[in-house]
Amino acid sequence: MNDDSILLRRPLGELIAEQLRQDIYNRRIELGDRLIEADLAERFDVSRSTIREALKILEQEKLVLSKARKGTFVCRFTEEDLDELTEVRLIIESRAFVKALTHMEDKDFNVLADILTEMKQEAEIGDWNKLFDLDMLFHQTVVNRCGNVRLVKIYESIRVQIRVYIAHLDRYYTSFNSFYKEHKDLYNVLLKRDAGLVKKKIEDHIEYVEEKLLRNNKS
Amino acid sequence: MNDDSILLRRPLGELIAEQLRQDIYNRRIELGDRLIEADLAERFDVSRSTIREALKILEQEKLVLSKARKGTFVCRFTEEDLDELTEVRLIIESRAFVKALTHMEDKDFNVLADILTEMKQEAEIGDWNKLFDLDMLFHQTVVNRCGNVRLVKIYESIRVQIRVYIAHLDRYYTSFNSFYKEHKDLYNVLLKRDAGLVKKKIEDHIEYVEEKLLRNNKS
DNA sequence: AGTTTTTCTATTGTCAACAATTATTTGAAT
DNA sequence: ATTCAAATAATTGTTGACAATAGAAAAACT
Numbered sequence: 001m002n003d004d005s006i007l008l009r010r011p012l013g014e015l016i017a018e019q020l021r022q023d024i025y026n027r028r029i030e031l032g033d034r035l036i037e038a039d040l041a042e043r044f045d046v047s048r049s050t051i052r053e054a055l056k057i058l059e060q061e062k063l064v065l066s067k068a069r070k071g072t073f074v075c076r077f078t079e080e081d082l083d084e085l086t087e088v089r090l091i092i093e094s095r096a097f098v099k100a101l102t103h104m105e106d107k108d109f110n111v112l113a114d115i116l117t118e119m120k121q122e123a124e125i126g127d128w129n130k131l132f133d134l135d136m137l138f139h140q141t142v143v144n145r146c147g148n149v150r151l152v153k154i155y156e157s158i159r160v161q162i163r164v165y166i167a168h169l170d171r172y173y174t175s176f177n178s179f180y181k182e183h184k185d186l187y188n189v190l191l192k193r194d195a196g197l198v199k200k201k202i203e204d205h206i207e208y209v210e211e212k213l214l215r216n217n218k219s
Numbered sequence: 220m221n222d223d224s225i226l227l228r229r230p231l232g233e234l235i236a237e238q239l240r241q242d243i244y245n246r247r248i249e250l251g252d253r254l255i256e257a258d259l260a261e262r263f264d265v266s267r268s269t270i271r272e273a274l275k276i277l278e279q280e281k282l283v284l285s286k287a288r289k290g291t292f293v294c295r296f297t298e299e300d301l302d303e304l305t306e307v308r309l310i311i312e313s314r315a316f317v318k319a320l321t322h323m324e325d326k327d328f329n330v331l332a333d334i335l336t337e338m339k340q341e342a343e344i345g346d347w348n349k350l351f352d353l354d355m356l357f358h359q360t361v362v363n364r365c366g367n368v369r370l371v372k373i374y375e376s377i378r379v380q381i382r383v384y385i386a387h388l389d390r391y392y393t394s395f396n397s398f399y400k401e402h403k404d405l406y407n408v409l410l411k412r413d414a415g416l417v418k419k420k421i422e423d424h425i426e427y428v429e430e431k432l433l434r435n436n437k438s
Numbered sequence: 439a440g441t442t443t444t445t446c447t448a449t450t451g452t453c454a455a456c457a458a459t460t461a462t463t464t465g466a467a468t
Numbered sequence: 469a470t471t472c473a474a475a476t477a478a479t480t481g482t483t484g485a486c487a488a489t490a491g492a493a494a495a496a497c498t
Contacts, residue, residue: 011287011481037450047483049268053275060279062369068230069450069489084367091314148303150281154373230451256480266453288459288480
């Protein structure tokens with residue numbers, strides 16, 4: 001076993017799950033790939049049981065599907081999957097954002113503002129990957145304040161799946177700057193703390209991102 | 220290993236998870252109990268790895284929480300948990316029921332009708348456990364037709380948790396018959412296939428069941 | 439040649455044993 | 469008696485090996 005394991009206090013399986021997740025984000029692992037336990041065990045210098053643990057975690061996040069005695073495969077996301085994910089995302093966020101209004105304090109807004117400035121920078125550089133991560137962070141930051149741990153967890157899982165879908169797209173429809181501006185607008189609406197307005201805005205926002213960014217990008 | 224394992228085509232871990240789930244429903248295992256892998260392994264005459272697999276499944280369903288190196292414990296549901304669960308349940312069902320309207324056919328309604336007649340019988344006998352299982356089945360049947368697999372899965376998990384919460388209550392507030400009647404009403408509204416009406420009814424229904432059945436039952 | 443059956447191989451399912459960690463008990467010192 | 473420290477026991481984390489299964493390759497049959 002590797003010696004760093006002593007430094008890291010989390011179970012080994014989680015660390016490996018995290019690694020694999022990153023690999024999927026970065027397309028080192030492609031959708032549809034079969035993951036062979038023995039190979040991964042060798043690669044990470046760890047026993048198969050530990051790999052199995054990691055795969056179970058990814059399976060729970062729906063990033064991977066293992067069929068008994070057939071092996072485990074990286075989920076291949078289709079447009080139908082995106083439809084499903086978007087629907088779930090919509091009903092969760094439209095609730096969570098409104099509820100978050102009652103819990104969010106100044107420091108939370110500051111965090112959002114920081115994310116926005118980073119977003120602006122990355123928009124100028126033009127790094128979609130970073131932009132998506134910031135997007136994820138922005139939304140998660142708000143949802144985290146909704147006061148319902150279970151809702152937060154569910155959202156996390158959905159968001160990761162969308163992130164993977166995005167990571168494996170080849171082209172995007174919108175410009176960097178309009179992507180930033182969308183979030184800036186969303187932020188401004190949040191500042192007003194008007195429930196009705198927020199509900200409408202977040203719904204429009206999700207629709208916007210889906211339509212202008214993710215749809216119709218045959219490369 | 221046990222010989223039946225050849226008859227059963229599912230992984231052993233899943234079978235054991237199912238067993239444990241039932242044990243929690245039937246209060247053979249109490250909330251807060253610690254589950255010791257070695258003991259379970261002996262009880263089911265199976266290796267610890269298999270038990271670990273089962274526990275991972277239950278953990279994913281949030282019925283059990285395992286802290287690294289501290290052991291795994293059956294989740295102890297509080298009223299706050301019920302609040303959270305009810306909120307998630309509400310936003311999912313109010314969406315799923317409306318969407319199900321477009322997909323439900325006659326045979327689906329027949330299934331519901333059958334559940335209702337069974338419910339009526341059990342209401343006369345007075346078996347809360349059976350009634351709750353039928354309740355679960357009723358709602359799940361509709362949600363299953365919403366056309367979004369992910370929503371269905373999420374709902375399943377939430378529903379199981381609520382089921383456990385209910386199983387560990389000592390007294391209920393409402394009469395058997397009004398419980399049956401509530402579902403009968405819900406069924407009638409579904410028959411009308413009016414989206415707005417259904418949305419309102421399912422929200423009221425959930426509120427009703429929570430308030431009249433689950434709240435304020437200090438025994 | 440094409441099809442079915444058999445053999446072989448790669449891979450997952452399961453197990454029992456060992457290592458690391460946490461909890462409990464014992465024993466000393468004050 | 470109480471508190472702290474060391475030794476002990478109980479339990480989880482991890483491993484490597486064996487068994488069962490599915491898929492591929494080879495062989496036999498027509």
